[in-house]
Amino acid sequence: MDPDAGLLAAYAAGDPLAARTLTARLGPRVLALARRMLADEAEAEDVTQEAMMRLWKIAPDWRTGEAKVSTWLHRVAANLCLDRLRRRPTLPLDAAPEAPDPTPGAFETLAEADRAAALSAALDALPDRQRAAIALRHFEGLANPAIAEALGVSVEAVESLLARGRRALAVALAPHRAET
Amino acid sequence: MDRDQANPDHRRDAQVEAAALDAALAALAAAPPPPLPAALEARILADARAMRPPTAARPRPARRGGAFRPAMARRFAAPAALAASALLGFGLGVAPPAVVDPAAAAFAEADLLAEEDAFATLLALVQETP
Numbered sequence: 043m044d045p046d047a048g049l050l051a052a053y054a055a056g057d058p059l060a061a062r063t064l065t066a067r068l069g070p071r072v073l074a075l076a077r078r079m080l081a082d083e084a085e086a087e088d089v090t091q092e093a094m095m096r097l098w099k100i101a102p103d104w105r106t107g108e109a110k111v112s113t114w115l116h117r118v119a120a121n122l123c124l125d126r127l128r129r130r131p132t133l134p135l136d137a138a139p140e141a142p143d144p145t146p147g148a149f150e151t152l153a154e155a156d157r158a159a160a161l162s163a164a165l166d167a168l169p170d171r172q173r174a175a176i177a178l179r180h181f182e183g184l185a186n187p188a189i190a191e192a193l194g195v196s197v198e199a200v201e202s203l204l205a206r207g208r209r210a211l212a213v214a215l216a217p218h219r220a221e222t
Numbered sequence: 223m224d225r226d227q228a229n230p231d232h233r234r235d236a237q238v239e240a241a242a243l244d245a246a247l248a249a250l251a252a253a254p255p256p257p258l259p260a261a262l263e264a265r266i267l268a269d270a271r272a273m274r275p276p277t278a279a280r281p282r283p284a285r286r287g288g289a290f291r292p293a294m295a296r297r298f299a300a301p302a303a304l305a306a307s308a309l310l311g312f313g314l315g316v317a318p319p320a321v322v323d324p325a326a327a328a329f330a331e332a333d334l335l336a337e338e339d340a341f342a343t344l345l346a347l348v349q350e351t352p
Contacts, residue, residue, distance in 0.1 A: 061270035
């Protein structure tokens with residue numbers, strides 16, 4: 043059984059500790075996803091609070107066994123992030139800056155400890171839609187058609203966003219090779 | 223022609239690079255995130271307290287039927303005790319004690335009010351029915 047579902051049922055039954063435990067278990071991952079997608083701390087925190095609020099609301103009606111609580115919550119958070127991204131002024135896809143050709147082998151030469159920090163920073167620096175596509179693909183595990191639907195673009199546009207995002211990441215990480 | 227297609231070494235390097243990037247993204251996704259900022263956690267828990275459903279209402283005994291009806295027992299407990307005390311008082315010269323338990327009295331009053339409400343509703347329905 044999904045342990046989070048048990049905690050949610052306990053919360054719905056009035057257990058005050060269940061909310062604290064659920065928040066500690068699920069909140070950090072939701073915030074991490076929101077940070078990845080929005081690259082804005084205040085917005086990411088707002089999305090996390092809103093997603094958790096929806097969890098509290100649905101608690102009395104949660105039907106155990108139909109979905110994992112964590113999966114449901116991540117989808118809610120991803121959708122909240124996408125709503126915010128859609129409201130941001132965006133450039134047409136073709137107007138997004140194209141990264142120059144990356145130097146081969148740049149990323150693989152980074153020290154393991156540096157990789158996460160460098161990659162995280164590079165992700166934060168991506169244009170909104172590229173970052174959203176990468177987060178949905180690699181952090182939420184969505185397939186390209188699902189990402190296309192979520193972002194309101196064609197599958198080909200998603201492939202382009204992912205390719206551009208990955209190239210931009212490689213470019214952003216290239217200087218780290220020179221430092222090592 | 224793309225540089226990667228033209229040069230097998232570059233193509234192999236690009237594949238290695240892509241695999242490394244995939245692995246790093248997967249590792250980043252799997253890494254435990256830092257705990258929530260305290261202020262955000264406080265806001266979330268305040269929401270949880272505000273949204274918490276009321277605890278389940280105390281199950282009430284059936285109004286009709288059933289072998290044991292504690293509300294009814296409570297309602298008659300005080301008068302019965304008073305009557306017994308009065309009888310004992312007359313017999314033994316002892317003043318009847320004030321035996322009403324406040325909690326029991328409150329329950330009894332709530333039950334009576336509920337019955338009065340139900341009766342008033344029923345009466346209104348009867349009066350409205352042509």
